[in-house]
Amino acid sequence: MYFCGKYTIMSASLFLIPVTLGETAIPKVLPPYNKAVILSLGHFIVENERTARRFLKQTEPDIDIDVLTFYTLNKHTSKEELSGFLKPIADGHSVGIISEAGCPAIADPGADIVAIAQQKNIRVIPLVGPSSILLALMASGFNGQSFAFQGYLPIDNDQRIKTLKNLELRVYSENQTQLFIETPYRNGKLVEDILKTCKPATKLCIAADITLESEFIKTKSIMEWKKQIPELSKRPCIFALYK
Amino acid sequence: MYFCGKYTIMSASLFLIPVTLGETAIPKVLPPYNKAVILSLGHFIVENERTARRFLKQTEPDIDIDVLTFYTLNKHTSKEELSGFLKPIADGHSVGIISEAGCPAIADPGADIVAIAQQKNIRVIPLVGPSSILLALMASGFNGQSFAFQGYLPIDNDQRIKTLKNLELRVYSENQTQLFIETPYRNGKLVEDILKTCKPATKLCIAADITLESEFIKTKSIMEWKKQIPELSKRPCIFALYK
Numbered sequence: 166m167y168f169c170g171k172y173t174i175m176s177a178s179l180f181l182i183p184v185t186l187g188e189t190a191i192p193k194v195l196p197p198y199n200k201a202v203i204l205s206l207g208h209f210i211v212e213n214e215r216t217a218r219r220f221l222k223q224t225e226p227d228i229d230i231d232v233l234t235f236y237t238l239n240k241h242t243s244k245e246e247l248s249g250f251l252k253p254i255a256d257g258h259s260v261g262i263i264s265e266a267g268c269p270a271i272a273d274p275g276a277d278i279v280a281i282a283q284q285k286n287i288r289v290i291p292l293v294g295p296s297s298i299l300l301a302l303m304a305s306g307f308n309g310q311s312f313a314f315q316g317y318l319p320i321d322n323d324q325r326i327k328t329l330k331n332l333e334l335r336v337y338s339e340n341q342t343q344l345f346i347e348t349p350y351r352n353g354k355l356v357e358d359i360l361k362t363c364k365p366a367t368k369l370c371i372a373a374d375i376t377l378e379s380e381f382i383k384t385k386s387i388m389e390w391k392k393q394i395p396e397l398s399k400r401p402c403i404f405a406l407y408k
Numbered sequence: 409m410y411f412c413g414k415y416t417i418m419s420a421s422l423f424l425i426p427v428t429l430g431e432t433a434i435p436k437v438l439p440p441y442n443k444a445v446i447l448s449l450g451h452f453i454v455e456n457e458r459t460a461r462r463f464l465k466q467t468e469p470d471i472d473i474d475v476l477t478f479y480t481l482n483k484h485t486s487k488e489e490l491s492g493f494l495k496p497i498a499d500g501h502s503v504g505i506i507s508e509a510g511c512p513a514i515a516d517p518g519a520d521i522v523a524i525a526q527q528k529n530i531r532v533i534p535l536v537g538p539s540s541i542l543l544a545l546m547a548s549g550f551n552g553q554s555f556a557f558q559g560y561l562p563i564d565n566d567q568r569i570k571t572l573k574n575l576e577l578r579v580y581s582e583n584q585t586q587l588f589i590e591t592p593y594r595n596g597k598l599v600e601d602i603l604k605t606c607k608p609a610t611k612l613c614i615a616a617d618i619t620l621e622s623e624f625i626k627t628k629s630i631m632e633w634k635k636q637i638p639e640l641s642k643r644p645c646i647f648a649l650y651k
Binding site (some may be wrong): 181190192193194195196197198268269270271272273275276277279280281282283284289290291293294295296298299300301302303304305306307308309310311312313314315316341370375376380382383384385 | 424433435436437438439440441511512513514515516518519520522523524525526527532533534536537538539541542543544545546547548549550551552553554555556557558559584613618619623625626627628
């Protein structure tokens with residue numbers, strides 16, 4: 166057991182460390198506790214070492230980055246390598262996973278390492294931070310008692326239309342809010358596809374630039390959206406459908 | 409436009425204000441920005457005035473609660489009353505919705521008032537806070553690129569077993585993590601039902617007391633859970649199924 170600021174933490178653990186969603190001040194979206202945890206760690210699993218270093222410097226300008234060990238996690242990392250990243254925990258040192266944006270293991274490769282940690286019976290401690298999916302759902306006014314996040318829709322046009330129709334069906338048959346994302350430069354095309362595929366009365370929430378100065382979260386019916394579509398290219402967006 | 413601590417906020421808006429998940433220090437789970445927002449508001453929509461006052465006092469012991477206006481939101485509140493709660497915004501005063509636990513409008517009645525705000529073209533601003541659903545998903549090691557929260561399962565035994573089978577089917581057919589909750593005193597019964605209904609190799613994550621000192625988040629196969637089941641009665645839990 167060791168102390169981390171005012172907080173007591175038991176045994177070596179895997180901490181899941183969220184980051185900001187783009188250019189936001191850290192106190193706007195991250196609890197002070199996260200900083201206390203970060204400053205207690207010497208080992209970090211990251212997707213991109215450069216952006217992780219930048220985040221650590223933002224968290225604490227006086228941090229001595231050179232004494233820290235970084236392990237790079239991406240889709241090419243083998244399962245054996247992943248397992249090795251958790252070695253410090255066996256030696257009594259906690260490890261942190263830092264996401265590229267938002268919360269680790271939600272729509273990013275962190276989930277694989279968490280799965281290995283769970284198999285190894287390592288304690289996994291998730292820290293609070295901004296999730297664009299959850300923030301969009303909160304602000305949409307849609308059903309928060311039943312919802313699904315579908316990730317990216319298929320790129321193939323027919324598949325994509327079919328998927329949109331199925332999601333809309335599930336909105337009505339299961340009262341379930343359906344959330345999904347798109348690569349920012351294709352946001353405009355996705356909105357077009359939604360507007361031409363879904364029923365006029367179905368509601369669409371478009372949530373762009375969540376937690377940023379330019380945040381835009383708006384729910385309208387398909388019919389209303391057809392009158393005016395916001396400019397969404399290059400803006401990270403969450404889309405949600407409900408009735 | 410007015411200033412709120414170091415942050416600038418445009419026009420009167422509806423703020424969605426998360427709270428702690430039980431007895432946790434505020435700096436552990438809430439960003440400093442939330443306090444700045446709270447101290448700038450004079451109108452709060454709450455589920456329970458007593459717990460909301462307590463949360464505000466915890467946020468800022470010197471807060472003058474007597475000058476604040478509270479509007480009580482529960483399942484008996486009519487749509488007309490709800491609409492009236494947003495009246496201060498038309499007069500230029502922002503309003504906050506304070507949840508009973510976690511994030512407003514996720515698995516609580518706040519979503520109805522957000523829907524009305526969206527219809528009235530009021531800006532809705534969600535603040536970051538702890539969501540037991542999202543934290544459980546992060547720490548489960550399960551698929552975070554596709555997941556669904558199903559709320560409560562049916563109470564009727566046959567319906568419940570059928571629902572569990574359908575959710576397990578969706579785990580395999582759609583690679584979708586399935587999350588759900590239960591009233592704490594029935595947690596034990598739900599785990600029994602899961603263990604007797606799902607395949608031995610299917611994985612179950614049990615996440616109890618999230619963000620509390622007694623936090624317990626563990627993923628095992630159904631087969632492994634059968635060897636030992638943790639005591640879960642009276643502990644708020646999230647359950648997740650995946651393969």
